Amino acid sequence: AEAGDPQQLGEYVSGLSSCDQALALSRLDERLRASVLSGLDADDAAELIGHLPESQAARAIALLTPDDAAAIVHELPSDEQADVLGDLSTDQAEAILEALPVDEADAARQLSSYDDNVAGGMMVTEMLRFTPEMTVADVIAELNAGAEIYSDFDVRYAYVCETDGKLVGVLPMQNLLFVKRAAKLADLMIQNPLAVSDTTELDELIDFFESHAFVGVPVVDETGLLKGVLHREAVSYEETRAAESDYLKSQGIVGGEELRSMPLWLRARRRLSWLSINILLNIGAAGVIAYFQDTLQSVIALAVFLPIISDMSGCSGNQAVAVSMRELSLGLVRPSEMMRVWWKEVSVGMINGAVLGLLVALLAVVFDGNYYLGLVVGLALLINTIVAVSIGGVVPLLMKRFGFDPAVASGPLLTTVTDMCGFFLVLGLATMLLSKLV
């Protein structure tokens, strides 16, 4: 299906399972992808958009005419609307919003003004909403009348609001099975329900759903007006994204997700932005070697062990980074507890540094026959392991405390410092013991 009629392609695509659809669409050229989408019914296209990776979804929407795009956006649930519009440029988003019904556009504008990782950015505005004076019979009549609208809603709970929009109660819908049809919601609802503020952040929301077995929670603004419903599912989704994003960033994929279907220059440029910072940091470590060139020239066997020392320290330090990241995300450590973390790491570092140091010392003696060479590289690895786990354990807490992203910055900073320190230890100790080594 390299080229051909978008219409036909659209028919082919709609016959596939939705995973194969996502795979097929993600492989298409961007413009072809857009024409397939504009050839489908708006609700089929919306369904497909929902299965594309977010970065592709926004790019595909951006290539449609505002009217085509608006027809598809209209069919998306409110939280996906906000995500897609948020990934577009302001001009593109405005053009689409102007082609939407006015009240839907207002709601979408409001939703996309929230950050992705606060309650307002994860909630949906589709919810059952009644007033306290309504009876069970009123509710059933309303549900029957609006059956088509409500078919996409989560109807396990209804939210009861005063006419000014203030949230006053929550109503588990299955309770309506057991009561008289003349009963008033005011008498059936759970009063003073728990709610979260629209600005509550992801960490707190994860804690909230861990502490409460709710499937969803109402979201209110600072004046207590009901703004939407946050489902447990949406929080889990953001949590998964955060874990995935930590992994990508720790491996040097920064500036958003990379897919191999993206344009070559974009992929190369993004990866280079990270690599060029690393090469600058590497020059520092190389400088240490340059400074000790004469020692290295006299004892060339040291050159064999430099990469082992720097690589092993890097590995040990990365292990400590990973444990700190994990404990931070589980809430098992606070950014201020640096001394505790440091001590826990130093103790592991002393054991592992001693074992690895002994191993590398033995290796040096076997390789070179000089016990002092063993002493130099073994001692350097012992000390540098302790340095590496200390930095690796503490740096993520420091980053978090000062508002940096610990996943991005911890790795390169760690490697640079452990490389510099490792080279300095090996070559410095060797310079001190030079007479015994040559």
Next chain:
Amino acid sequence: AEAGDPQQLGEYVSGLSSCDQALALSRLDERLRASVLSGLDADDAAELIGHLPESQAARAIALLTPDDAAAIVHELPSDEQADVLGDLSTDQAEAILEALPVDEADAARQLSSYDDNVAGGMMVTEMLRFTPEMTVADVIAELNAGAEIYSDFDVRYAYVCETDGKLVGVLPMQNLLFVKRAAKLADLMIQNPLAVSDTTELDELIDFFESHAFVGVPVVDETGLLKGVLHREAVSYEETRAAESDYLKSQGIVGGEELRSMPLWLRARRRLSWLSINILLNIGAAGVIAYFQDTLQSVIALAVFLPIISDMSGCSGNQAVAVSMRELSLGLVRPSEMMRVWWKEVSVGMINGAVLGLLVALLAVVFDGNYYLGLVVGLALLINTIVAVSIGGVVPLLMKRFGFDPAVASGPLLTTVTDMCGFFLVLGLATMLLSKLV
């Protein structure tokens, strides 16, 4: 709270929010943690167990008497029961199972026989289960009579089974609001409902819930008997765990999660098991340097550039690993598509390798004044970047294809090969051009 009366400590703990509880408990000595748990009501203790990291939960249960442990396990939902029992030794698990009611023990044995990452291992057995002959009035009477049991259930859907246990229908409970009380479930239920097999794996389940807007799906065995219900939430949870586990493994935390509250020796041993494999791999790379010692001694400036070449190639390769891992988990690439991935990586590698190679060549000329040194290190970095991204992109697919865990093995394998290859390129090229370099 270093020491003291466990009873009092239990009271203190139950006054905290559940996140602070998890934090406080996770910090306690293991035996003290067990005595706090045995001092609490079984249902409070079960609630707390649910908030502990899984590895701590099992260790805490293991230190209780089988009767105390059984009382707590009895209060856990069926999927958590299976997780906790699965983390214990067979003897410990059997002792607890024998102290449970017989039918609950049988159910728990069956659940814990499933792997964590198949539908059977993630489902719950708590569900509303009726027969097709029952009327709406029967269902309402049953729900009222069993209100206490059902309070912990998810009551959005009921599952309709023949008396032999074969699943024949699904019933959205809110539909009961709109029908006559004499209506039979057989006439109300959705017939031939979608179901997943108890052996369906996580990847497929993620796809399933992406393709269907269900909150849960019935799980059946190969003969169509209903075994449990799998909630979307449980799949999201396992998906998050998988992403977190990929991150930890890529950073060298293997053999399960590490928390700093674990015993020092366990933490040191687990980290060492990974480090000792790495040091062996490192010896290979060091061997290449040893082989070219004479060249290195004649042109000591090369030693300054060796770490830059190996580190930068490692970074480039890791980026490619991360993109492959991500595309595998999104289902955007199949393990067999190695040629496509390889070509996509080679093209990025040529661009980035050229830029970085030029940079490092310039650096060498500035540092040493010798254009040939620039040629050697620049060319080596260009070639090695292409090698690194090729390996980094393809190895995860190969690992997956042959049933290894790509997150664990890709990193060290990549670094070893790129180090060896990088050292070989720099020193081999230098040996060829030796007359121009000295």
